[in-house]
Amino acid sequence: MKERGDTIIGEGTIKFGIEYRDLLHDQGVCIHVLGDVSEDDEHELLRFDCFDHEPHYHYGPQQLNERLMLDKTTAGDSLDWTLGNIRSRLPDMIDRARYPELAEAARGADLSAEMDELESQARALAVAGRRTVMHDRGDVILEAGPVRFGVEFRTLANDRGVAIHVLGDIGDEEQELLTFDCFEVAPHYHYGPRAKNQRLYLDMTTTPDPLGWAL
Structure with missing residues (x-):
């Protein structure tokens, strides 16, 4: 099943979806990379789950669904890592997800404005979306x-x-x-x-x- 997020950034062939996910045992910003395979057929090309404890990302969640875990020791902050790779390696990652035509579309498109908006919204959501709980201290x-x-x-x-x-x-x-x-x-x-x-x-x-x- 395709997921696309609560907020969509961009109007071209390549778009970004963003949402905050709380799984109780983990939480964080989720970024979806979306692409139009045809005029009325949008696919989720990549998904980055920038979670606190088990951050990971998916190549081709709808079809290939290759999931790779992030090592927080070597990768550092998962949201920083994700935003950096979207800026520098997006076409290559889309290609690995087995969408070569959309990878070429990403190489030829100027997505800098969309990436700036994505980063701004993702960082704000990482703060605003965080779920915590306040208990009484006990009797x-x-x-x-x-x-x-x-x-x-x-x-x-x-x-x-x-x-x-x-x-x-x-x-x-x-x-x-x-x-x-x-x-x-x-x-x-x-x-x-x-x-x-x-x-x-x-x-x-x-x-x-x-x-x-x-x-």
Whole structure:
């Protein structure tokens, strides 16, 4: 299935789509490179998922769908890497996605204005789109040296259970570093709830006691 993003940049044969994707366990800006195979047949040529934890990109998502992971150690920031490669290697990447005619179209087109707009919108969306969560710190606070633990019982519309917050001071401000929601139906935990907010769910078959696992 073709994906094209929430905002489309450009009106020519080659266009860009952009959106922010939140998968709970990962999040980030997603950039789609779109091309008109014919007058009424648009294909997604490339897709760049500039995620926090598992950034990757796709050659020919609709047909070839070759997915390559980015090594954050060598590539650095995935959005910077993506924007740089779109500017410098777009025709070659489209060619590898098995769209040679559209690769030639990209070589012959002046896409500098579209690329400038793409970069501006992508960088703004990376900030505006970020999903974080603000929990209460707990009803009972236990001091433990450089960190403290907040404990409470949370009751939601469709779930409930003990929540454990790991708190620490960064400068003069208390931050929630980790949270363990030991719920009855969908137990999960958060890395950096107020920052990157990576949320991971537990398998109740292999982990039937979420509270025991957290402790």
